[in-house]
Amino acid sequence: xxxxxxxxxxxxxxxxxxxxxxxxxxxxxxxxxxxxxxxxxxxxxxxxxxxxxxxxxxxxxxxxxxxxxxxxxxxxxxxxxxxxxxxxxxxxxxxxxxxxxxxxxxxxxxxxxxxxxxxxxxxxxxxxxxxxxxxxxxxxxxxxxxxxxxxxxxxxxxxxxxxxxxxxxxxxxxxxxxxxxxxxxxxxxxxxxxxxxxxxxxxxxxxxxxxxxxxxxxxxxxxxxxxxxxxxxxxxxxxxxxxxxxxxxxxxxxxxxxxxxxxxxxxxxxxxxxxxxxxxxxxxxxxxxxxxxxxxxxxxxxxxxxxxxxxxxxxxxxxxxxxxxxxxxxxxxxxxxxxxxxxxxxxxxxxxxxxxxxxxxxxxxxxxxxxxxxxxxxxxxxxxxxxxxxxxxxxxxxxxxxxxxxxxxxxxxxxxxxxxxxxxxxxxxxxxxxxxxxxxxxxxxxxxxxxxxxxxxxxxxxxxxxxxxxxxxxxxxxxxxxxxxxxxxxxxxxxxxxxxxxxxxxxxxxxxxxxxxxxxxxxxxxxxxxxxxxxxxxxxxxxxxxxxxxxxxxxxxxxxxxxxxxxxxxxxxxxxxxxxxxxxxxxxxxxxxxxxxxxxxxxxxxxxxxxxxxxxxxxxxxxxxxxxxx
Amino acid sequence: xxxxxxxxxxxxxxxxxxxxxxxxxxxxxxxxxxxxxxxxxxxxxxxxxxxxxxxxxxxxxxxxxxxxxxxxxxxxxxxxxxxxxxxxxxxxxxxxxxxxxxxxxxxxxxxxxxxxxxxxxxxxxxxxxxxxxxxxxxxxxxxxxxxxxxxxxxxxxxxxxxxxxxxxxxxxxxxxxxxxxxxxxxxxxxxxxxxxxxxxxxxxxxxxxxxxxxxxxxxxxxxxxxxxxxxxxxxxxxxxxxxxxxxxxxxxxxxxxxxxxxxxxxxxxxxxxxxxxxxxxxxxxxxxxxxxxxxxxxxxxxxxxxxxxxxxxxxxxxxxxxxxxxxxxxxxxxxxxxxxxxxxxxxxxxxxxxxxxxxxxxxxxxx
Numbered sequence: 001x002x003x004x005x006x007x008x009x010x011x012x013x014x015x016x017x018x019x020x021x022x023x024x025x026x027x028x029x030x031x032x033x034x035x036x037x038x039x040x041x042x043x044x045x046x047x048x049x050x051x052x053x054x055x056x057x058x059x060x061x062x063x064x065x066x067x068x069x070x071x072x073x074x075x076x077x078x079x080x081x082x083x084x085x086x087x088x089x090x091x092x093x094x095x096x097x098x099x100x101x102x103x104x105x106x107x108x109x110x111x112x113x114x115x116x117x118x119x120x121x122x123x124x125x126x127x128x129x130x131x132x133x134x135x136x137x138x139x140x141x142x143x144x145x146x147x148x149x150x151x152x153x154x155x156x157x158x159x160x161x162x163x164x165x166x167x168x169x170x171x172x173x174x175x176x177x178x179x180x181x182x183x184x185x186x187x188x189x190x191x192x193x194x195x196x197x198x199x200x201x202x203x204x205x206x207x208x209x210x211x212x213x214x215x216x217x218x219x220x221x222x223x224x225x226x227x228x229x230x231x232x233x234x235x236x237x238x239x240x241x242x243x244x245x246x247x248x249x250x251x252x253x254x255x256x257x258x259x260x261x262x263x264x265x266x267x268x269x270x271x272x273x274x275x276x277x278x279x280x281x282x283x284x285x286x287x288x289x290x291x292x293x294x295x296x297x298x299x300x301x302x303x304x305x306x307x308x309x310x311x312x313x314x315x316x317x318x319x320x321x322x323x324x325x326x327x328x329x330x331x332x333x334x335x336x337x338x339x340x341x342x343x344x345x346x347x348x349x350x351x352x353x354x355x356x357x358x359x360x361x362x363x364x365x366x367x368x369x370x371x372x373x374x375x376x377x378x379x380x381x382x383x384x385x386x387x388x389x390x391x392x393x394x395x396x397x398x399x400x401x402x403x404x405x406x407x408x409x410x411x412x413x414x415x416x417x418x419x420x421x422x423x424x425x426x427x428x429x430x431x432x433x434x435x436x437x438x439x440x441x442x443x444x445x446x447x448x449x450x451x452x453x454x455x456x457x458x459x460x461x462x463x464x465x466x467x468x469x470x471x472x473x474x475x476x477x478x479x480x481x482x483x484x485x486x487x488x489x490x491x492x493x494x495x496x497x498x499x500x501x502x503x504x505x506x507x508x509x510x511x512x513x514x515x516x517x518x519x520x521x522x523x524x525x526x527x528x529x530x531x532x533x534x535x536x537x538x539x540x541x542x543x544x545x546x547x548x549x550x551x552x553x554x555x556x557x558x559x560x561x562x563x564x565x566x567x568x569x570x571x572x573x574x575x576x577x578x579x580x581x582x583x584x585x586x587x588x589x590x591x592x593x594x595x596x597x598x599x600x601x602x603x604x605x606x607x608x609x610x611x612x613x614x615x616x617x618x619x620x621x622x623x624x625x626x627x628x629x630x
Numbered sequence: 631x632x633x634x635x636x637x638x639x640x641x642x643x644x645x646x647x648x649x650x651x652x653x654x655x656x657x658x659x660x661x662x663x664x665x666x667x668x669x670x671x672x673x674x675x676x677x678x679x680x681x682x683x684x685x686x687x688x689x690x691x692x693x694x695x696x697x698x699x700x701x702x703x704x705x706x707x708x709x710x711x712x713x714x715x716x717x718x719x720x721x722x723x724x725x726x727x728x729x730x731x732x733x734x735x736x737x738x739x740x741x742x743x744x745x746x747x748x749x750x751x752x753x754x755x756x757x758x759x760x761x762x763x764x765x766x767x768x769x770x771x772x773x774x775x776x777x778x779x780x781x782x783x784x785x786x787x788x789x790x791x792x793x794x795x796x797x798x799x800x801x802x803x804x805x806x807x808x809x810x811x812x813x814x815x816x817x818x819x820x821x822x823x824x825x826x827x828x829x830x831x832x833x834x835x836x837x838x839x840x841x842x843x844x845x846x847x848x849x850x851x852x853x854x855x856x857x858x859x860x861x862x863x864x865x866x867x868x869x870x871x872x873x874x875x876x877x878x879x880x881x882x883x884x885x886x887x888x889x890x891x892x893x894x895x896x897x898x899x900x901x902x903x904x905x906x907x908x909x910x911x912x913x914x915x916x917x918x919x920x921x922x923x924x925x926x927x928x929x930x931x932x933x934x935x936x937x938x939x940x941x942x943x944x945x946x947x948x949x950x951x952x953x954x955x956x957x958x959x960x961x962x963x964x965x966x967x968x969x970x971x972x973x974x975x976x977x978x979x980x981x982x983x984x985x986x987x988x989x990x991x992x993x994x995x996x997x
Contacts, residue, residue, distance in 0.1 A: 011931070014763045017808045018934045022926055025806070025938070029918065029945050033911060036949065039956050043866040044904045051866025058863065059879045231883040 060240065061230050064201035067221030068163055070248030072177065072211065074257040075285070075486055080177055081212070083163040087139045089147060090132035093124055095156030102154055106135060109150060110143045132160070137301060165205060165212075165299045169257060171292040172264050175320035176255060176284070176422065176484055178210020179295035199223045208298065210320075210422045211253065211484055218488050221248030252486040254283035262613040263288035266606045267593075272574075273321030273463045274591035275482075276610055279471035279579060282480040283498075284420070285587070285614065287464075289321040323418070323425040326460035327592050330548030330599070331388045332577045333409070333455040335517040336469055338381055339506075340408040341396045342513040349381050349516045359394035361446060368394050368450050371549070385520025386527045388547065390454045397453025402444055405452060406432040409459075411506040412469035419481035420464050428465055431458035456550060467590035470577050472505045474585040476514045479505035521546050522582055532576070535604035541615050545578030545589075545607065547599035571595040576603035580611050587614050645694040645991040647924065653917040654968065654983060658683055660898075660910060661969040667876050668890040668897040668971075675890065675971065682973045686980035693984030697992045701985060702759070702932045705752035709776070712749055715742035716783040743784045743792045744978045748985070750780065750796050751939035754803035759931035764808030773804050788834050791950075791962035798946050803939035807931075841960045860885050861893055862957050864900040872903030890971040892963060895955045914948050921983075924990045933989045940982045947979075 043051065072081035089106070093099050103117055116135065123133045135157070136143070144159060151157070165180045167173075183191075183206045191197045191206075200206070202223055207213035224245030228236045263274050267290035276286040293310055302310075310318055319325060341347040355376040358367035370376065370390040376383070384392035397405055410416065415430025429435065431452060433444040451457035461469075464482055471480040485498045508514070521544035523529075525536040531547045550573040553566075574596040579585040589607045596602040612618050641648045661683075662676055669675040719742055754773050758765050765773065777800035785793035805814070829838065847855035847862075864880035873879065878900035880886045889897050899907055918941055925937030947967040953959035955966075965975050 009762050009931070011929075014808075014931045015926075015934065017763060018806055018931070018938065019926055021806045021808060022922055022938055025802075025942055026922060029915075029942075029949075032945075032949050033915060035958070036952050036956070037908070037911065039953075039958050040865065040899070040904055040907050043862060043956060044869050044899065044907075047866050048869045051863050052869070054863045055867035055880055058860075058885050059883050229879070229883065231885070237883060 059229050059231075061228055061236075063226045063228055063236075064198075065224040065226055065243075065245050066202035066204070067223055067245035068247045069165065069180070069205075070219040070221065071250045072219075073250065073252045074255050074260075075252060075283075076256060077252070078257045080167065080169060080173060080253065080255075080257065082166050082168065084166040085161050086137070086164040087144050087159050087161055088134045089136045089139055089143075089157060090134050090160050091120075091154075091157045092132050093156070097155065099124075099156075102157065103135065106147075106154065106157065109146055110136065110139070112136060132158070138164070162204065167295050167299075169261075170296065171294045173255060173257070173260050173287075174210070174292045174295045175289040175322065175424070176210050176253075176287040177295065178212040178214075178422065178424075179208055179298045180205040180212050181208045181298045182301060205299065209295075209424065211251070213423055214421045215251055215485065215488075218251060219248040222246035250489045252489055253484050254278075254285055254486045255287065255484060256285050256614075258619045259286040259610070259614055260288060262286070262619060263610055264290070264292070266609055270593055270596065271315050271321070272591065272593035272596070273325055274589065274606065274610060275322050275463050275467040276587055276589050276614060277467050277471060277482050279474045279480060279585050279588045282468070282471065282482045283486065284464075284482050284484050286610065287322050287484070289319070289325075291315050291317040293317045320422075320424045321592065321594075322463045323420055323422065325462055325592065326426055326428040327462070327573055327575065327594075328457075328459060328550035329414075329455040329461040329466055330550035330573070330575055331390075331455060332466055332546045332548035332575050332590075332599075333414075333459075333461075333469070334385055334388060334393055335521050335546055336409065336412050336473060337393055337396060337400075337405070337453065338385060338517050338520065339473070339508065339513055340400060340405065341381070342510075342516060343408075343508045344400060344404060346396060346399050347381055351381060352378060353380070353384065353389075353392050353395065354378050355384070355389045355391040359391040359398075359450065361398060361450070364447070366447060381516065382520045382523055383527075383529070385517070385546065386523035386531070387529050388524070388531055393453045394450050395453075397449050398446070400449075402432060402449045402452065405449065406430060408506070412472055413465055413505070414459070414461050414469065418462070418464045418468045419483070421483045421485050425464070426462060428461040429458055430461075455548060463590045463592050466575070466577050467588050470579060470590065471588045473514065473517060474579050474588065476511060477504050477506040477508060479503050518544055518582070521579075525578070531600040532578075532604040535600060535608050536578075539580075539608065539612070541580050541611075542582035543578055543580035543608075543611060544582050545576060545604070547604055548575030548577070549573070549597070549599045550575060552595065568595050572597050574599040574601075574603040576600075576607045578604075578607045578611060580615060587611060642991055644691070645987060646691060647920070647987045647990045650917065650920045650924070650983060650987060650990075653913065653920060654980075656913055657917065657968040660913070663875070664894055664898045664901075664969060665890055665971055667878065667901060668881055668894055670882065670884075671876070679971055682976050685973075686976045689977055690980040690984035690987070693981050694987035694991060696988055698930070698933045698936070698985075698989055701752050701936070701988075702756040705749055705756045708745070709749045709753040709780075712742055712746050713780055713783065716746070716780055718742075720783065720786060741792075741974060743780075743787070743789060743796065744974050746780050746784065746796045747792070747799060747943070747978050748940075748981055750777065751799040751803045751936055751943065752985075754800045755807075755932050755935035755939060758803065758807040759935055763931055764810065765804075770804065770809060770813070773800070773807075777801060777804070785832065788837065789963070790833075790837055791964040794950070794962065795943060795946065795964065799939050799943040802942040803935045806935050806938040806942075840962070843961070847957070857887050857893070857961060858954075858957055860887065861896040861955050864896040865956055868900040868903045870904050872899070872901045872906055875901050877901060892951070892961075892965055892970060893955055894970050895952055895966050898969070899956075914945075918945050921986050924986050927993070928989050929993055937986055937989050940986060944979070944982065 068083055071079060074080055096102055103120060107114065107117060120133065120135050147159060167177065182204060183200065187206050191200050199222060207216040207219065212219065222245060224243045226239055227241035229238050229240055230236055259276060263286045267274060267288055270290055273289045274286065275284060277284045297306055355370060357373060357375040358369050360367050375391065376387050376389045379389055379392065409430050415427055417425055417427055436442055436444050448457060452459050468480055468482050472478065483498055487498060524547065525532050525543050525545050527533065532545055536543055552573060553570045574593040575591065576599050577590045579588045589610055591603055591607055593603050662679065665679055666676055753776060757773055758769065761769050777797055781793050781797040784796055843855045843858065847858040860880060864878065864886050867880065878897055880900050881889045881897040886893055886896055898910065921937065921941035925934050925941060928934045928937055944967060947964060950959060950962065950964045951966040954961050965972055967979050
């Protein structure tokens, strides 16, 4: 205390004081160092596992890898649907400095449509900023080159390679093959409900139509994944683990593309549908609906202009006429009705019937006209089919009644899905009392049955149904299910063939009935009065068939049908069904030409041309895919 | 002690303290190794760091040539000038990263606050040692005012980290000067009472945010808590032995922010683990111990107080940086001394060591 008052510096005492203080400070520093050490021990040893995990969570991301889609071949191994690499230009908005300026420059550099910009920003708004957004889905080789040279000017923009579906035959088989397109919200919902969403994490396209949709599960495959190390901006630095995807299975169709091309040529410029199938097992060799369209448009993402053009085309190219078109089957069903008549004992092969110009229900004034103004005169069942006598079948239907008729025709597959392996199918209408009640809230009148007896009235059927029904006929009642799929081939070559059912669709009292009906059809093509004898004159094989001419508008009792005076869409539909060779049929053709007029004159030559091609191998040339730049 | 009996050794004549120099060089070696990894293996950054280090060492050796008496004489006027400059910075300073710290002199931009880091302990030491120690109450009050004025000016810039370091360097000089324990306790109580005032009236929002983030970093994992979370993940995932040099995923993949400056310790810990930390800490403690020995052996009170204050401040640097990076302390902008990338702090630190070398090597001449 004294020292402090008198200002004399005592260096020794000050040094001792400093020494003491320095010692305290030293102890303090030692303690704080221990504190740091303890904290580091806590982080690095005690909690090491936690932080190790969080560090890995930071850097490791699991990225799904899309499996390559299975290919589709025709029965001869011709490629119908393949995967081609395409290059798309993608931008990660978060990695760009001046997004708007860059997009403008890119549009100029790559000579893009100005509307691209608007579309791009719409997509940007829907995507998180650090995810890539495609600016152009498919770059041409030149665009790829131009971008690559200038890539350094566009940080955040990159070219990504994808596999995109391509259909080399273009519009040739669209309705059967279908197409794939971008997965949309509805698809996602469906996949989610089916528990398949995870498998589609990296997939961009999904089967939307036809075989591509029906066999989606086989074609898609199993997604793989990649464990990648990413940096703080999500950029992939390296791959840590790679679980390769399992490619989708290739599938082989029953379709013969040469025959399909032939069918396409035959229907070119006309509205209609044609099916050729093997009646023995139901394999569909050709399924042409005309007009068609290019499925590749949809894969690329169809523009709204192109789409509305397809949608509003009066020829309705989007409809699959072979499986969705409900047409009055007209006289093509007469052989099937005669099977009913024989089995129900309503007629015998020898029954004599006089066909006048009209048919009348006893006690009813209304007259149902035969297609021939003066009638056919005396006939038996064979001649009734040969000349397609309406009155014979009016009478048969009247006597059978709608219930029996409905029962038999349902067994031939009318009013039901044919089982064809695409989803675009309608059942058509096989009318019954119940159907009329629920559809029209009216009871069934006796008169309704009469026109059903010649395949008109309320009755509608699709060409595939007709092909199926006549296949059942040729197979003596065995159930035949039409199908496009031939086999599913695993990548190693092992194939799983489509299995064919054997159970009967219809059993009759006398197996000879089938032959009686087919004999009638033989006469249609070969008899002296056969309606299609001209079209089938001189075939090197024996064929049988049945024509059909379906009224599109009802005519009055005495009105004369004059095609030239009718609007085109009111003209008759031409139908034809045929099978060959007669002894042991290997092909059934069923077809319709809309508003083409009489079936024997207009449809029969087309059916014959297709049968010729198939049975005689008469193809114009080898199949040549329409090579188009994607 | 070492050079006591050998007045004419080469190092002595060069005014270089060899044990201290070796410690500093070791730390700089560590710096280059970690920087190479933290910079993502960019040699340019290493070259720049080496140039800065050379410059800093030149400053250190230059300052070591000047005798301590020079510092005690010139410290007060430089201190006054520093305070004036701080006021200038506030009036028309250059704004960088949201804070006014730089003074643009046309040719160079510099931070007056850096000078204060050295001049503050010098001035306090000179003032206190001009009176008998322990200091009388009147002198204590004057010394405290001398500490507070520049501290507040720097805190106002705002630069909390530097303000703390400047204040601490002055306070350490007062502590070492022999302020009575009763007063230390009273001051502690006063500071505790002052904390709410600091919180509500003096701190900026971002500073408050830093403190809140420090208390609970997980509350804002992508915002202000990101730094500290990523840093703790880096350190924790390093474990006992570390992931190995250049293998730190947190740093190499850039999850760790400011990894070559303030958060370089996290890079170091991730790659070298707890073992590496122990070695680094030993290196720092060796340098500190050497500096304390120099201070204790110094012959005058000014030298002792200045040396001790500089040494303790250096320790505070180390402690605050490691503490904040490992989540013990709130994030304040303090680099890891001699290891972090950056020129200004490197030069200031080297200057401090130059003064310590001056204290050590000019002893016999003064005696």
